[in-house]
Amino acid sequence: MKRLILPFMILFILLLNIQAYASKSADVSESEVKRDFEETLDLWRSSDYSSLYGRVAAIGHDTEEGFTARMKSAPLKPSCCWEKLQNVSVSVQSEKKAILKGKVGLDGNGGTEYKTKAFKLTKEDGVWKISKSDLYALAEAKKKGSRKRGKVKRL
Numbered sequence: 001m002k003r004l005i006l007p008f009m010i011l012f013i014l015l016l017n018i019q020a021y022a023s024k025s026a027d028v029s030e031s032e033v034k035r036d037f038e039e040t041l042d043l044w045r046s047s048d049y050s051s052l053y054g055r056v057a058a059i060g061h062d063t064e065e066g067f068t069a070r071m072k073s074a075p076l077k078p079s080c081c082w083e084k085l086q087n088v089s090v091s092v093q094s095e096k097k098a099i100l101k102g103k104v105g106l107d108g109n110g111g112t113e114y115k116t117k118a119f120k121l122t123k124e125d126g127v128w129k130i131s132k133s134d135l136y137a138l139a140e141a142k143k144k145g146s147r148k149r150g151k152v153k154r155l
Contacts, residue, residue, distance in 0.1 A: 030090040033098045033121060036128035038085055041078040041104070044071070044139075057122040057129040067132075074139035079105030079112050087116070096123040104138060 036055075043052040049068040053059070059067065078084050083105035092098045103116045115138060121128045135141075 029092045029098075033090045033092065033100055033128045034085075034088055037100050037102075037119070037121065037130065040130055041084055044135075045078045045080065045084075047072070047077075055127060055129050056132050056135055057124060058132050060132065062132065070136070070141045070143070071139060074136075074141035076106040076108040076113070076139050079107050083112060086114075097121070098123070098128060106138070 040052065040055045043055060049071055050064065052071065053064045053067050056067070062070075086103045086105070088100065088102040090098060090100050098121045099118050100121055101116075101118045103114050105112050105114055117134070117138070119134050120131055122131070123129070
């Protein structure tokens, strides 16, 4: 009986170590997602639009110049420090897809406002990137020349 206990104990210890390693690697991915998202907000806050352009997924037909102009004219920018990002939760869906939910502090229009939102992030070139549409929506960046037009009454 004593001979059977030792192999089972070794197997049990190995399984515990494997589970602890798997849990730790998941935590690293979540913290990496959060870190990359915060770095993106910092680039935006510091008006480093060239670097920010490289942190946005699905640029599509936007040129860097068009992206920069749109972000410069946006009325909102991330707040600093603890107001920048709060109440964060991260769900890593795969090696290249994650969802970050959080409350983002934004400066503009005479004060700080907060938007709580879920952001779809994609890992490209080793960096977690925000989608262009999420970034534009967060900044309230409108297309150049777009404005609300009233309805035209026809007689």
